[in-house]
Amino acid sequence: MQYPLRKAFHGLLLVLGVTFISFVLMVWFGPDQTYTLLGKNATAEQIAEVRHELGYDQPFLRRYLDYVADLFTLRLGASNASGEQVSRILARTAPVSLALMLPGFVLGNLMGIALGLAAARRRGQWTDRLISGLSVTGMSISFLVIIIALQVLLSTPYGLNLFPVRGWQVTDLPSYLWHVTVPTLSLVLVTLGYNTRFYRAVFVEEASRDHIRTARAFGASPAVLMWKHVLKNSLVPIITRVMFSIPLVVISGSLLIESYFGIPGVGKVAFDAITSGDQPVLKAVVGLTAVAFVLIQIATDLLYRLVDPRVA
């Protein structure tokens, strides 16, 4: 009983810390929406009216406490820009981001693990050098360049013209695959290098441990060594990496992917809120991301115990 309580307390502190820092940034350094919402030739009185409507005239502490209270009661309010309820915006856009990012996220990690294992298995040999070299190359290419190049290659008459350049008219599996393929390839290409490098390092470290040498001495085949001993014993860092990426995938989405492929996900909504100073949306995204991190942290701890009995 002590463990969940301690975790919950730490989680609460984390949420309060994240929300406070982000709120300071929003209020003191974020865009002031007053002048975006004002009409032309505004008078001082009209400026004061808009500031009042936006709550800018309230004391900082009161605004922060209101924010925290709203977050914990899930009263997310309405967007200052569109007037739409923030909960409705998130309910509409978060599933789109999830559907958009999930295949790339899963494939990127699976392929990263596979390539990392292959490189670790042949450490120092040409396979390792090739995979490591390609990983660094992949990491060096800008996400934007990858997106535009794939669009041109796969979606325009200059290339294969197989897929749509943009849009998200998803009604069934074929239409989903049709729209998600190029974004997925972009995501895989941009993350594969990072994933491969990370997993290779994990596997190399694991492969040099005593129990692996013992297994090899017992005559375990290389495949069994890698699958059963190295991979299984590396699950803790793998789980950590995967789990802590989930909130970013679900809530933050990918701004570039959504912008360039015209996909109405939560990443673009969050970005627009940041650049326009739409605080209700921003507060919800930041707050919910913090809460999601806390929940993921608790789930991760539970998974650690599942895969490694030594974790107390």
Added chain:
Amino acid sequence: MSRVWTNRRFFWQPVALLAVALAVAGCKPEPERNDGPATDRIYRHAMDGAPSSLDPAHASNIYANFLAVNLYDTLYRYKYLARPYRLEPNLAEGLPQVSADGLIYTIRIKPGVYFVDDPAFPEGQGRAVRAADFIYSIKRHFDPATRSQGAWLWQGRIVGLDEWKDNGADYDEEVPGLRALDDRTIQIQLIAPFPQLTHTLAQGYSAVVPREAVVAYGQEFAVRPVGSGPFRLQSFHSSGAVLIRNQGFRREPFSLEAEGFDPALQEELGLEALADRAPPFADRIEVEFIAEDAARWNAFIAGELDFIKVPVSQFDQVLATRDPPTLLPELAQRYRLGASLESGFVHTDFNMDDRRIGYHPDPDQQARNRALRCAIIKAFDWPKRNEVFYYGIGKVFPGIIPPLTAEFDAHGDSSPVRRDLDGARDLLSRNGWHGGNLPVLEYGFPSSVTERQMFEQFRSFMADIGYPAEKIRPLTYATYGDYARAYLNREVMLTTTGWTMDYPDAENTMQLFFGPNASPGTNSANYDNEEFNRLYRASASMQPSPMRTAMYRNMNRMVIDDCVTISGISRTMILLWKRDRAMLPDRSFVGGFFFRFADPGPSGSEAE
């Protein structure tokens, strides 16, 4: 052997899976883009920005205005093909009857116009549009809860409207200057003559909204429009909007003549076939909001869009010649080109409220400051600015009357926009300015690569007259909102902005330099010239006439002589659309009405 096989399988399995996914996905599914019948005629339009709200009270930019005037009805609109723009009755039956003193406008609205069906109405049935709806729609702008961005159009203009707001914006309280004489007759009483009133009634701001929907949806009315325009909303999100034909929209046969058709210029557009048909001609309009130039261009080339405003970065790949702009032959087979001068201009204002560069209590220093401003203007290289940032096809002109307005003087003196380095240096030295005592110039701009490049170019222009580079400093702001806050609070010494005209009348640019409109108003130069102000007041109540034009040109001269602004350039937009789409696209602020006339043609009936 088995080890090798295991490893290969292990390595290639994900690749094979991906290949299968690609193969499956590569088989394009049947398009299921719309909910309408298979014969829907779809027009796909790209915008380079997105509206955040569809409430007419927030129709402050081109993107929002485009959607507002198609989802809602305005009393007036602009003729589809006439250039310069001319007003045309829309929801109104005819042009307004104006009293002899120019103070009372009486407008009849058309009979049998209905709002679209919506749950906000009893039994979900759209009801008839009444004169009282217009009254309500204008009042809304003066209700602080609406957070309207359009109230400035009628502020201080209509009898009793400002007082109505001051008294608490009670909708049950009548406004003497806004009356519904009966269900179809509107009467507007002005405080003073306002010849531009009819233009304001062609803006998205003035669109007619039903009170029931505003009450039912509250703040969400901004994303749940209920209007009587040619289209109704099917979906709206951060990447686009889908509009479908309002089946109940009044049927008014299209007339080329009435829309201002010019056979000499518009014969090739294929518009003749539209005669006598009733707009809207498209069953469905798909509007894509694509801010990224590369993505917009790729989508257009891939055939996913019918129309785009070509990004400047692509002009090289599109244009065969610049003057006049013509298409490369290979593109001309597939697309039509429209070179459209913007109805507005870009200018850099000096903050006259800043004693280092503007007005000064000491007359001598004030004269020196003016000489400094004039020297800076003389050193500004407009052809180079045009070449580097506008592909050399922008229209440079002196002063504040843009070329697209009727008041523009095409044969006027162009020397104020001609670079004169010797004259600039001479001015500086005659007024005792040298590198050591020149003031630090703070040049403001919102953070972006292009803005930064413009700043650096400005600095290089000034270097040519000996202005030390370290004395020209950038003031960067993270967003345009922050930049606007700074210059509206008079914190920026040099402010560069683009002005898009709200209506095609030079009064709309004259007010940018009218003293009482100083910051936080639109006069961001904080220019205050008594004679200019007097002429502005005198001309404000005049209908367009040679006398008014002469007054405007006189005021233009004052702004030039006082060296208040480095101005200006009207940008040329290159518009491309598919050849088989019979239409004349318009991307100006007042141009949104063209959606109803966009004909996707026979090939527009299917998604491509």
